[in-house]
Amino acid sequence: MGKVLAVANQKGGVGKTTTAVNLAASLGATRRRVLLIDLDPQGNATMGSGVDKYRISSSSCDVLLKRKSAGDVITRGEGMGYDVMPANADLTVAEVNLMTALRREYRLQDALAEIQSEYDFIIIDCPPSLNMLTVNALVASHGVVIPMQCEYFALEGLSALVQTINSIRESVNDQLQIHGLLRTMYDPRNNLSTEVSEQLSAHFGDQVYQTVIPRNVRLAEAPSHGLPVIMYDKQSRGAMAYLALAGEILRRESAHAA
Ligand code: ADP
Ligand code: MG
Numbered sequence: 001m002g003k004v005l006a007v008a009n010q011k012g013g014v015g016k017t018t019t020a021v022n023l024a025a026s027l028g029a030t031r032r033r034v035l036l037i038d039l040d041p042q043g044n045a046t047m048g049s050g051v052d053k054y055r056i057s058s059s060s061c062d063v064l065l066k067r068k069s070a071g072d073v074i075t076r077g078e079g080m081g082y083d084v085m086p087a088n089a090d091l092t093v094a095e096v097n098l099m100t101a102l103r104r105e106y107r108l109q110d111a112l113a114e115i116q117s118e119y120d121f122i123i124i125d126c127p128p129s130l131n132m133l134t135v136n137a138l139v140a141s142h143g144v145v146i147p148m149q150c151e152y153f154a155l156e157g158l159s160a161l162v163q164t165i166n167s168i169r170e171s172v173n174d175q176l177q178i179h180g181l182l183r184t185m186y187d188p189r190n191n192l193s194t195e196v197s198e199q200l201s202a203h204f205g206d207q208v209y210q211t212v213i214p215r216n217v218r219l220a221e222a223p224s225h226g227l228p229v230i231m232y233d234k235q236s237r238g239a240m241a242y243l244a245l246a247g248e249i250l251r252r253e254s255a256h257a258a
Contacts, residue, residue, distance in 0.1 A: 002035070002119035003253065004112065005179055006137040007145045011157050012128035015147040015184030017044045018219055019245075020125035022238070023145070024049075025228030026246035028081025032120040035074065038087035039108075039133050041095075045125040046086040050226035051075055053088035061090040063111045064136065065097060070111040080228070083119075091133065098132045105132070105172060109140035130164050138168045143179030147213075150183055150196035155203070180209040180252075182245065187215055211245040214238070 007020040017040065024036040038045040039060055043053035053059075056075075062068040063085065074083050098104045112122065124137045138144065144165055148154050162178070169176045181204055187193050201208050213219075216238035222229040229239045 002116045002122045004122045004124065004141045005143050005145050006124045006126055006141040007147065008126040008134055008137065008161065009146050009148060010128055010130045010161060014149050015213065017048065017125050019145065019147045019182060019184065020045050020123050021048045022228050022230070022242035023245060024082040024123045025080065025230050026242045027121050029230060029243065030246060030250065033118065034082035035085065035119045035122045036082050037085040037122060037124045039091070039124055039137050040087060040127040041089050041091040043086065043088040044223065046084060046088065047226060048223035049077065049080060049084045049228070051084050051086045053086060056086045056088065059090055060085050060087045061094040064094040064107045066107065070115045095131055095133050105135050105139045108136040112140055130160065135168070138165065138176060139173050142175055143177050145179050145182060147182045147184045149185050150193040150200070152192065152196070154196055155199060178207055181207055182209050182213060184213045185215045186212045209245065209248055211241060211248045213241045213245070
């Protein structure tokens, strides 16, 4: 059964999409069967995986509105090492239509039930809001990967997300856990970064991943080529960091299973 991980933080620009794409590619590079689900109407994870969001005939919107099954919408990643369930601006329509739909929180979970056994990992890129799309991701997930920048208000913003995770665990998905907090765009020369990083560890303990993602221009360049960083520049610090994150997540999983 595939492990489903949502990459979520209602703050924009913290590295969610960068993490979702590069974690999917890095897990794929270890020969795990991986599916990346784009659940953000911006479609950045789709484009960053080399799939043109303007040319897709179906998307995660069709899955949420039950117009198509998950299997019908997934594109096989040619040479990418992972499959993609793409998204584009149509998802905004799904978000609105879901407001009055039956079992609206369970749409993604229901759809994934049919294909979950085909994957070792399913990674979901969430939009920058705690809306019905993010709720669908959290209901369908085992764990949440929370990327964050070590900035002044970062911790404050986390409490709304942690509360949402807790309330979904208590109501509809008792297996949901914070899988880990990921420090992104990290600059160790910045005193504020180290200070916030220490506060984070004090508060969340070993829920903070040991792996830190540095600020690295290759990570910012790769999406414009429609490639994950390990295919764009596999020697870069960004590539090394996301491979290390995949390794840490695999170790956590095997420790958990043992
Ligand atoms: P989100 O999905 O949370 O909005 P993104 O992953 O799109 O965030 O990242 C926001 C911007 O920062 C993008 O332009 C991305 O290329 C860039 N970025 C993300 N992580 C890094 C990093 N570690 N180093 C340099 N640039 C990064
Ligand atoms: Mg994003």
